[in-house]
């Protein structure tokens with residue numbers, strides 16, 4: 001407890017998810033309908049359970065990490 005959770009809308013079907021491989025962020029519906037443009041081999045549009053397997057709703061931590069690396073690179 002005590003950690004500040006990111007405020008992300010989680011209504012079913014419009015949940016934001018990030019591709020586990022390339023970190024592309026779209027809604028669940030968008031992944032289900034067209035898959036990940038960068039990772040077509042996941043076949044998320046063919047099997048909707050693949051969307052759950054290949055994407056994650058927990059991408060905020062990774063985003064912060066990437067931002068930190070970016071800033072470090074620019075300043076270094």
Ligand SMILES: [Zn+2]
Nearest residue numbers: 019022036039
């Ligand atoms: Zn992807």
